[in-house]
Amino acid sequence: MNRLKLILIIFFTAGLSAAVTSAFWLAAFNRGHVEDRSAPAAPVAPQARAPDLVLGPSGLAIPVLGVKAQQLSDTFTQARSGGRVHDAIDIMAPHGTPVVAAAPGTLEKLFFSKGGGGITAYVRSPDGKWLFYYAHLQDYAAGLHEGQAIRQGDPIGRVGSTGNANPAGPHLHFAVYQMAPGQKWYDGTPVNPYPLLAGRR
């Protein structure tokens, strides 16, 4: 009788121990599983909307589709008429080549300047500290409007020669301005876009 009792106790203890152990591993597994599900999703590639985007070392995209960094030239300090300095780079491309946003932001101003940039667009960075200027456009992208949220790679318009550009040499005049607090779209301090896009001077 004592012997049967002992055997029962042994079986009971072994069963209880197995149950506790499996409960522990089930809990551990489930916790791991939950953590996996809450892990952050893989970041969405910024060029998702424009697969041909070329990103410079600064993270800025070359704003004319199909243009490579080696094709850019640094004309930032070139003289312009009236004793002005260029303060921008010209990205040469055929009429109608898509112009896309180099960086995200808000479309602050659509402006036409007959004797200057022609059909132009100004996009301010989300932190307000940078302004990206696209000029001599042939036209705007469909539906483009002031106040619009712009993602990197979003269509701005097409390469043209409006304003004071030579129709024989269509290009995007692209400028980057550093903006002090309160500065308007026509203000700002020009920063050379060339090293930002091409990574060298």
Ligand SMILES: [Zn+2]
């Ligand atoms: Zn220019």
